[in-house]
Amino acid sequence: MRATMINGTRDVTVEELPRPQIEAPTDALLKVVAACVCGSDLWHYRGVIPTQHSHQMGHEYVGIIEELGSEVTGLEVGQFVVGSFITSDNTCEICQAGYQSKCVNAHGVGTAQAEYVRITNAAGTLVPTPEHPDEDLIPSLLAASDVLGTGWFGAVEAQAGPGKTIAVVGDGAVGLLAILAAKQLGAERIIAFSRHADRQVLARGFGATDIIEERGDKGVAKLKELTDGLGAHGVVEAVGTQESIEQGLRCARGGGYLTILGVAHGVQLSGREIFGAEVHIVAGGAPVRRFLPELIQLILDRKINPGRVFTMDVPLEEAPAAYAAMDERTTIKALLRP
Amino acid sequence: MRATMINGTRDVTVEELPRPQIEAPTDALLKVVAACVCGSDLWHYRGVIPTQHSHQMGHEYVGIIEELGSEVTGLEVGQFVVGSFITSDNTCEICQAGYQSKCVNAHGVGTAQAEYVRITNAAGTLVPTPEHPDEDLIPSLLAASDVLGTGWFGAVEAQAGPGKTIAVVGDGAVGLLAILAAKQLGAERIIAFSRHADRQVLARGFGATDIIEERGDKGVAKLKELTDGLGAHGVVEAVGTQESIEQGLRCARGGGYLTILGVAHGVQLSGREIFGAEVHIVAGGAPVRRFLPELIQLILDRKINPGRVFTMDVPLEEAPAAYAAMDERTTIKALLRP
Numbered sequence: 001m002r003a004t005m006i007n008g009t010r011d012v013t014v015e016e017l018p019r020p021q022i023e024a025p026t027d028a029l030l031k032v033v034a035a036c037v038c039g040s041d042l043w044h045y046r047g048v049i050p051t052q053h054s055h056q057m058g059h060e061y062v063g064i065i066e067e068l069g070s071e072v073t074g075l076e077v078g079q080f081v082v083g084s085f086i087t088s089d090n091t092c093e094i095c096q097a098g099y100q101s102k103c104v105n106a107h108g109v110g111t112a113q114a115e116y117v118r119i120t121n122a123a124g125t126l127v128p129t130p131e132h133p134d135e136d137l138i139p140s141l142l143a144a145s146d147v148l149g150t151g152w153f154g155a156v157e158a159q160a161g162p163g164k165t166i167a168v169v170g171d172g173a174v175g176l177l178a179i180l181a182a183k184q185l186g187a188e189r190i191i192a193f194s195r196h197a198d199r200q201v202l203a204r205g206f207g208a209t210d211i212i213e214e215r216g217d218k219g220v221a222k223l224k225e226l227t228d229g230l231g232a233h234g235v236v237e238a239v240g241t242q243e244s245i246e247q248g249l250r251c252a253r254g255g256g257y258l259t260i261l262g263v264a265h266g267v268q269l270s271g272r273e274i275f276g277a278e279v280h281i282v283a284g285g286a287p288v289r290r291f292l293p294e295l296i297q298l299i300l301d302r303k304i305n306p307g308r309v310f311t312m313d314v315p316l317e318e319a320p321a322a323y324a325a326m327d328e329r330t331t332i333k334a335l336l337r338p
Numbered sequence: 339m340r341a342t343m344i345n346g347t348r349d350v351t352v353e354e355l356p357r358p359q360i361e362a363p364t365d366a367l368l369k370v371v372a373a374c375v376c377g378s379d380l381w382h383y384r385g386v387i388p389t390q391h392s393h394q395m396g397h398e399y400v401g402i403i404e405e406l407g408s409e410v411t412g413l414e415v416g417q418f419v420v421g422s423f424i425t426s427d428n429t430c431e432i433c434q435a436g437y438q439s440k441c442v443n444a445h446g447v448g449t450a451q452a453e454y455v456r457i458t459n460a461a462g463t464l465v466p467t468p469e470h471p472d473e474d475l476i477p478s479l480l481a482a483s484d485v486l487g488t489g490w491f492g493a494v495e496a497q498a499g500p501g502k503t504i505a506v507v508g509d510g511a512v513g514l515l516a517i518l519a520a521k522q523l524g525a526e527r528i529i530a531f532s533r534h535a536d537r538q539v540l541a542r543g544f545g546a547t548d549i550i551e552e553r554g555d556k557g558v559a560k561l562k563e564l565t566d567g568l569g570a571h572g573v574v575e576a577v578g579t580q581e582s583i584e585q586g587l588r589c590a591r592g593g594g595y596l597t598i599l600g601v602a603h604g605v606q607l608s609g610r611e612i613f614g615a616e617v618h619i620v621a622g623g624a625p626v627r628r629f630l631p632e633l634i635q636l637i638l639d640r641k642i643n644p645g646r647v648f649t650m651d652v653p654l655e656e657a658p659a660a661y662a663a664m665d666e667r668t669t670i671k672a673l674l675r676p
Contacts, residue, residue, distance in 0.1 A: 093566075093568060094568065094591060094592050094593060097593050098593065099592045099593030099616060101592070101616060102591070102592020102593055102616050104567070104568070157618075228431075229442070230431060230432065230442070242609075245609065253432060253440070254432050254437045254439070254440020254622075255432060255435050255436065255437030255440055255625075260609075260612070260613065263609040263610060263612070263613040264609070265610065266609075267608075267609025267610070268606045268607065268608060268609060269606065269607040269609060269612065270605075270606060270607075271580075271583065271598075271601040271602070271604070271605025271606060271607060271621070272601060272603065272605070274598070274601070274607065274619070274621045274622075275598065275601040275621040275622050275623075276622070277621075277622070278437060278439060278440050278620065278621070278622030278623070279620070280495075280618060280619070280620045281612070281618070281619045281620070282616065282617070282618045282619070283609070283612045283613040283615075283616070284592075284612075284613050284614070284615070284616030285613075285616070287593075
């Protein structure tokens with residue numbers, strides 16, 4: 001089968017590899033319908049996470065079940081399914097509390113930019129659609145597997161809801177979909193930080209009520225102006241750098257909430273600043289599985305259209321160009337079709 | 339009047355100072371009935387926070403209203419009142435959300451180890467008892483002004499409640515009273531870290547079900563053993579060092595909660611570790627005012643006895659000995675009577 005490999009900094013290729021096999025009785029083998037390039041893939045691409053040996057890439061996927069391990073229940077060969085980037089049994093105490101990304105049997109996905117992908121913990125991870133979805137819904141369903149689920153988690157943890165002012169730091173796909181999520185959850189005011197005209201249009205389309213172009217402490221000052229000096233009730237941080245996380249923390253009011261959705265290496269949070277801020281902070285990989293049934297339904301009902309973040313849609317063979325476009329920020333998010 | 343002064347590292351004296359005056363129409367002047375030495379006072383005493391110029395000390399107090407500013411409503415001269423270490427208007431949006439410690443008009447108290455103390459934001463800060471309380475309740479009411487209120491906040495934010503396992507790092511007064519709070523809030527299991535026999539007794543008396551003597555990663559391993567490898571649902575950290583905060587973070591399960599109640603200078607939290615832990619973290623000075631009415635009632639009804647943390651009860655003149663005893667950990671907490 002054809003699969004995307006990373007070999008070093010800015011060195012992505014598409015190669016012929018053996019098709020994966022069922023290894024454990026709880027595995028599923030999917031024929032990938034669509035995969036995509038994630039902002040977090042760029043940590044590898046840019047060499048921030050060094051690549052020691054060539055390896056496959058990809059953790060976002062929708063596909064058709066090709067084969068099931070002998071112990072997988074609740075799924076059938078031929079179903080269209082959406083999964084997430086961390087597989088989970090969905091039965092342990094941590095999963096039952098809604099934190100499937102910290103499942104006691106959690107397992108990362110890393111080989112989805114390919115024709116076929118093996119998914120562990122299949123029964124707890126994959127959510128089937130009632131029937132094969134319309135073609136035009138594929139991008140939105142794919143978004144659910146990571147960027148929508150992650151943005152949604154960010155907005156939920158930031159306590160987005162009626163009467164609330166939510167700020168979103170970062171205008172990548174996750175930040176943009178956190179805006180969509182905050183809007184769906186009923187937030188009264190959604191303040192987006194963005195300095196790119198095309199992303200501002202999408203931000204407003206998803207529900208942003210205010211746009212701030214300034215960054216860092218200037219951006220914080222602007223946000224304070226818009227919120228009677230108090231700051232936002234909740235902030236979703238979707239960049240992951242020292243600067244953006246500090247900006248996010250400083251945008252939240254005392255007693256408010258900050259969700260950190262991405263963290264680069266080397267970020268350090270000052271204990272004094274966290275203590276002085278008195279903001280509820282949670283960071284981590286989103287438990288997308290918690291939200292998948294609800295998100296899939298919203299998409300099938302055409303109530304949300306998160307697939308708009310895919311501004312590039314190319315065959316898998318063009319993965320190198322897709323990575324380059326993401327890196328250069330000439331596309332928001334690139335969809336790959338095997 | 340007589341008042342406690344700090345002049346440098348381990349240099350505390352009691353001096354004659356002018357009696358404070360009402361300065362703003364929202365002030366109250368209290369005749370202090372009891373004050374005490376706080377663990378956080380030791381940051382100054384030990385020189386961790388350097389003393390540039392001699393200054394008064396003390397932020398925990400109960401007293402009798404001696405005089406009121408012209409705009410203070412809801413209080414009367416002669417009433418017995420309990421306040422907290424941060425004064426607040428209790429009317430702004432932040433106060434109304436329950437985070438009075440981040441009130442837009444917040445003001446710190448720092449002169450309470452004295453015969454008289456001026457309290458700003460009096461109407462929003464001071465909570466009167468229906469009548470002058472019995473003498474034996476004074477220590478418990480004094481505890482409410484900081485260590486009980488702080489421990490209570492810690493337990494509330496750690497989501498202490500029925501079915502929950504709560505861990506408490508730190509066996510000072512705040513840690514011990516976080517145990518009492520977790521018990522009152524209905525926690526099923528309360529795991530206390532303590533290696534001092536006398537404090538273990540108090541911890542068990544307040545509701546601890548398990549005691550772990552090990553610290554650091556050995557302590558974490560022990561806690562994991564006691565919790566099926568998962569960690570506690572919620573952790574209250576009541577020390578404030580790099581080591582104790584990391585211990586607290588590692589004791590919480592994925593999706594769990596950590597309240598950090600004290601922070602020393604120089605503490606840095608690793609972004610990678612926070613991201614990997616996926617624990618809800620909040621740090622800050624407790625909004626004691628939120629809990630005061632409820633805590634005062636529990637004390638007057640003799641349902642809780644937080645005053646047991648005062649293992650030293652001396653006249654104000656003995657403040658130097660009280661600081662030394664706290665520093666040497668020969669007493670848990672020292673009460674001062676002006």
